[in-house]
Amino acid sequence: GAVVSQHPSWVICKSGTSVKIECRSLDFQATTMFWYRQFPKQSLMLMATSNEGSKATYEQGVEKDKFLINHASLTLSTLTVTSAHPEDSSFYICSASNALAEQETQYFGPGTRLLVL
């Protein structure tokens, strides 16, 4: 099956610092990667969609200058939370999809828990 990894799995940082989260597709090439955030007992909220080699498309209300997304290769996307604040504390999950796959769906990473103090 398709495997997506995320690193780190959890991170604690001080307010005002930047945090980078990596998302990798381990056994397939991801033409598209998605970034979600999830608050406790809430569903996943899509933050942005990124295609390899092009700029990410951000959902309404998501600050693109605060959440920097880079999708430099078909197996790696990064999300950088710049100048993090306590309200950015959340569970960040990436997913990856391959338009050429037989089953057209997204495969999710294990998530990264961010706590901003």
Next chain:
Amino acid sequence: QKEVEQDPGPLSVPEGAIVSLNCTYSNSAFQYFMWYRQYSRKGPELLMYTYSSGNKEDGRFTAQVDKSSKYISLFIRDSQPSDSATYLCAMSERSGYSTLTFGKGTMLLVSP
């Protein structure tokens, strides 16, 4: 009205019971329907993927889609304590790898 409605539960059942999980939706353009299982503090895991109306079976899991009623279901037979998790329905218009719209998830608790 939200695009996808899903009862958050929790739904508590004894081991061995048949579980029925449901979602309703309002967007008639949805064509692709998925069920994900999410354990606490983990990412969602794809369980079932269906296109358009019909049934699909995989082991103890059966997914049903009724587009005329805008209603999808996931049945779990012979439920196990390890099935205890949150189940998220998701759907999309163009394809399964395009933007997904999720339900809020139903928490399932299977007691031994």
